[in-house]
Structure formats: structure tokens, C-alpha cells
Amino acid sequence: MRTFDPPSPRYYKASLRTRGQDSDAMRRMQAMWDGISNCRHWGVTYGAHSWGYTVLRTIYSEESNELWPVALAKLERWVTQYFVHETRLAVPRFTDGSVNEEMGRRFVLETLQDPQSEPLQIPDMSKASRAEILALADVFDAWYYDVVGGNQDARRFNPRFWDFLVIDEAALRSLVKLPDELPPTDPAPREERRARDIYWDFAYVWLVDPQAARRYKGIDNDENYDGVMKLSPADIPSSWFERVAMTLQSDSHIFLRQEIPTGSGSLWYRTQGF
Numbered sequence: 001m002r003t004f005d006p007p008s009p010r011y012y013k014a015s016l017r018t019r020g021q022d023s024d025a026m027r028r029m030q031a032m033w034d035g036i037s038n039c040r041h042w043g044v045t046y047g048a049h050s051w052g053y054t055v056l057r058t059i060y061s062e063e064s065n066e067l068w069p070v071a072l073a074k075l076e077r078w079v080t081q082y083f084v085h086e087t088r089l090a091v092p093r094f095t096d097g098s099v100n101e102e103m104g105r106r107f108v109l110e111t112l113q114d115p116q117s118e119p120l121q122i123p124d125m126s127k128a129s130r131a132e133i134l135a136l137a138d139v140f141d142a143w144y145y146d147v148v149g150g151n152q153d154a155r156r157f158n159p160r161f162w163d164f165l166v167i168d169e170a171a172l173r174s175l176v177k178l179p180d181e182l183p184p185t186d187p188a189p190r191e192e193r194r195a196r197d198i199y200w201d202f203a204y205v206w207l208v209d210p211q212a213a214r215r216y217k218g219i220d221n222d223e224n225y226d227g228v229m230k231l232s233p234a235d236i237p238s239s240w241f242e243r244v245a246m247t248l249q250s251d252s253h254i255f256l257r258q259e260i261p262t263g264s265g266s267l268w269y270r271t272q273g274f
Contacts, residue, residue, distance in 0.1 A: 020096030
């Protein structure tokens, strides 16, 4: 996995903020720094000074072998070169994108794929049983113990160790359809920003909260759900930094989900502004 030096304090210390820099992006960088520092306290340095997810591949075919690198490249490009700028697009005074660019540089996706692994054979996640989801969670946990060891405390400080992403056949095809050309990253009027949604509103990956999946007993409430939802590439920064903020307060924090479209039964992560 790629490693990074600690970020310069000018990217996260409010007292060093220069005119035009994105204060919300600096807050996110501070949260990343704090979380990694806490991990180091527990002796965990894996993934230090970076953010991102582990991605489980659950579709294997000759066609998917061709599409996989294209989909991953497009996903990473959109996150690192456009969606990290989301916090500044609506604020005219945030003309300096240096903090956002540094965030993008530190985004890392790690992939787990094995065509011989039975748990990783779920071409359609929308039809996955609870047993299949828990089997994916076991695969993720095996990866976690391999790279971190038996330390459970590090999970709370780095979302890379808490949640994971899944790409099945439909998600793979949706990512491949992402445009090659990115919109500009300068602040823009609301109408213009909303008009850009058509570029990515069809694309998604699956986000799985394995801790919630394991404690789920079939009843949804403020602290319980099955832990599975679709996640727009645009919301990847929000979901990661929400976990950083909320898991420190409660191990049972769950994400909000929204049915899109209404009546479809398709549940998507709903951002809360993190």
C-alpha cells in the first residue's frame, strides 16, 4: 500500500490558513490527522496519512476483467480530482484548492479480489442474503487482522478499518460509464453545480458497515440496520469523514439511508454534511 509523509500543518491548522483556502477541507485534513495519530498510539501505522477504503470485488468474468481497471481508474480520478473539491464549489471565496488537492493525493483504494473465494462470488449485491453479507464481513476482517493484527482499538480511529466497499456487476458497469472529462473545480452557482449531477448520479459502489451487519436482528432503529447501502462516488468523502467524526462518539453510529427512487427499495447513503 502507498505510504505518505505526515501532511504539512498548513493543510490542517486553522491558524496557518491562508486566504482562499477551503476551511472545510482543512477540517477534514485535521480529522484524518487526528485519527491516524490515535492509531499510532495503539501501534498501528498501516495506511498512515491517507484515507480511503478497501474494495471487495464480487464479479468475475472475462468482460469484468476488462472493465475492472477502467472502473477503478475512473472512480479514483473523479474522487481525487473533483469530488474532493465539493466543499469549496459553493463558496466563492474558496478560490485556493491546494488543501483539496492534497486530500486527493492521499486518497487510496485497496482492492481484495479472488475468483476462487466463495464469499466473493456475489454478482448482484441487491440479492445478497444476510449470510452472504456476513461472509463478506469475514473476508474484510481477515484482511484487517492480516495488516493490523489483533488490535481492535484502531478500528475506531480509521474508517479504512471499519467500513468497506463492494463492486458487483451493476456497480462495475455504472462506474465505467463515468465521463472521461471532469467538470471545472472553481466555485460555481448552485444551478450550474446541480446540472452536473447527470454526470454521475447513475454511478455507485456498495458501502457495507460490517459492525452493524453483525449486530442486526431484523429491527431497524436509531442504532440498528443491516449495514448495506449504495454509495455515490460523490459521497465517498462524506461517508469517510462522517465515520471519523461519529465513531469517536459512539461505536453504534449508523449512516442515514434514503430510498431512491421512492418505492424502489433501493437504499442509498445520505450525506449529513461531514
